Amino acid sequence: MAECRRPRVYVDERERGSGVPEALAELGAAVIYTMAGVGDYIVSDRVAIERKTVYDLAESLFDGRLFDQVRRLSEHYDIPVILVEGDPGKLDSYTTRGQQVRMALSSITIDYGVRVLWSLNQRETARMIYSIACREQYGSQRSVVVHRKPRLDKLWMQQLYVVQSLPGIGPRLAEKLLEKFGSIGAICRASVVELERVLGYERAQRIYRVLHAPYKPPRKQQPDK
Structure with a gap:
């Protein structure tokens, strides 16, 4: 070195x-x-x-x-x-x-x-x-670069980025999901059994819940009078 x-x-x-x-x-x-x-x-x-x-x-x-x-x-x-x-x-x-x-x-x-x-x-x-x-x-003569945002100049990159935002989904699994179902919309419409074939039981259950559970934000506390 x-x-x-x-x-x-x-x-x-x-x-x-x-x-x-x-x-x-x-x-x-x-x-x-x-x-x-x-x-x-x-x-x-x-x-x-x-x-x-x-x-x-x-x-x-x-x-x-x-x-x-x-x-x-x-x-x-x-x-x-x-x-x-x-x-x-x-x-x-x-x-x-x-x-x-x-x-x-x-x-x-x-x-x-x-x-x-x-x-x-x-x-x-x-x-x-x-x-x-x-x-x-x-x-290795590498420069130092602080990356703050991924470069998403292609549609397929944007699609991968959206799927990777799901919990427990990395680049490889995101690519597998998109190749299997064809689009983000199709992933969202997939049954938990279909997701399980790609993700396994526990991860499929978690993803299905994220995609389909009603949004329930925590209630804001009322200010004291």
Whole structure:
């Protein structure tokens, strides 16, 4: 690998104060804060890293944010990375639903092509991000690009983007659905049994519910008189 002089790392503002940007600066990285929107640490035009503690990982999985974050990462960057802080061997001590977390990580890797890395603490996280930035910017001569919106200049891209907005649907499954049913409208009209043939039972049930359940927003609280 070429000599790493001072890699640039674009850091989302939400990571300010986490300890990782400070550790990156100590290693010699040029830390640039930005409102990234997608990813916490951007190190090249193809690599973006989402940092999570084990607690964050479990919480984002069970409140539905994790797969949405992963989907957006894979839409915008060719090499999306989830970097988890914590000991994977002690996952069951962090959460009572460790097996569900393991299954979700397997799905993220297989369905979305996301790399999952582990570190023990913020300093190790910083060292890993620094190493990846060096490899990308000095080894592979990649530029750093912060992608905020996918480029959707073709109709088929727009169609894929709409289908990928459904929970648990990545680029590969979106393409399978469109190839199977032919259009977004046909996907919406498909029965749960038809969806199951492409998505499997649990995901089909979830998608069918999203498409057909009545919209019931939470009631706004009346102001106190």
